[in-house]
Amino acid sequence: MQAQTLSGGFADPATQSAHAFRCVMEAMARPGTLHDISGAKPPAPLSPAAGAVLLTLCDTETPVYLAGDANCDAVRSWLAFHTGAPLVGPSHCQFAVGTWHATAPLSAYPIGTSEYPDRSATLIVECPELIDIGAVLTGPGIQDKAALSLPDVAAFQSNHALFPLGLDFIFTSGDRLAALPRSTEVTSCM
């Protein structure tokens, strides 16, 4: 138990988090593209990709909401040891982690204010699989169109309608990651 809490972080934080950030940044800059991210071994049910994102972006300044099964002893102590991030409910979080069903409803999260749209939550959504087939994405960062296996379509359309307010999403599955910022327009594949 304790060994699991203390291990699984970045062995070389400066360079590993630099590489991990570039993955996340490329994913956010090019919505729908898939990236492999490595270096973290968080306790179940967190995926290695979600663990790496948390290690790269979270610290004592970022309230985190652990949704559903992610809110277990093993994850809580791992996150506390490696990041020191305070755990909060969805209404005050900067980052949230969990499956699509566990993180619902999206109305619970801060979407920013019209003067500070950046003060909004980023959701790290754990997906059973992540492939570049599915909903069609267009918008900034996408040359023509992209496709991504999103867990829903309507929810991301209403999130986009809030622009410049809204939530940003990082999807994780195993070692894989993709992102969907609020600026992306989503249409179902048909």
Add this chain to the structure above:
Amino acid sequence: MTEYNFAYLDEQTKRMIRRAILKGLAIPGYQVPFASREMPMPYGWGTGGVQVSAAVLTPEDTFKVIDQGADDTTNAVSIRTFFERTAGVNTTTTTSDASVIQTRHRIPEEPLSAGQILVYQVPIPEPLRFLEPRESETRKMHSLEEYGLMHVKLYEDISHHGHIATSYAYPVKVEGRYVMDPSPIPKFDNPKLGDMAAVQLFGAGREQRIYALPPYTQVVSLDFDDHPFEASKAGHPCGMCGAIDSYLDELIIDDAGGRMFVCSDTDYCEARQAAGHMGKDNGGKDAA
């Protein structure tokens, strides 16, 4: 190099900057406040760009720095050396070899590719600042999308000068929403901002703002139907390489009013000269 953390900044600072970069990419053109740190160089020497570069660099990157297009000016040389020493990254002056390019007031002539990141040094990130000094007001104007004042400024240009006289830091509208200051690049470079394959990040150290343009973002220079935007440059070929499509600096070369025009992008100019192009002040076979 061992005396410093990788790329100088501590990890907590880098996380804070990285979070700001991600929000900036998610809201193209919106200025994200960040807790800018003191850097071992004065404000006005690119501290914003340096902090953004420090947050995105990995040890495998190849880094290029340009100052007004030149690789060999004081600012460019000192920032390049700074990252050679604190991050141990390889540096280059060749645009196509670089994965991260930090720039002061130019976009390289050579089109950038998808693997590259362009980091701008920004002095005043707020395009409305000289029209409205209060941050509380400009913030409200951005939130209400109230940009009439900017058009009034451009209109006054026309009524004074007969044309839009703003020649650098020419305001743009991003994805039909935020009006953004592209940093003091010449308006010649404005058309390159939109639909660029590379990621563009903007860092203002003293003003504590980060903003971003994801690749292939729609960026429109503000103008009027009867006074459309025009990307202007000096109407000469480069004196050294003969290029007619590059942005030129005017150099005074004697006390008798002699002058020459040369490419501001030194890498572009040198590559053309190496390929055998010679301008009229340099042997002259490409002289117009």
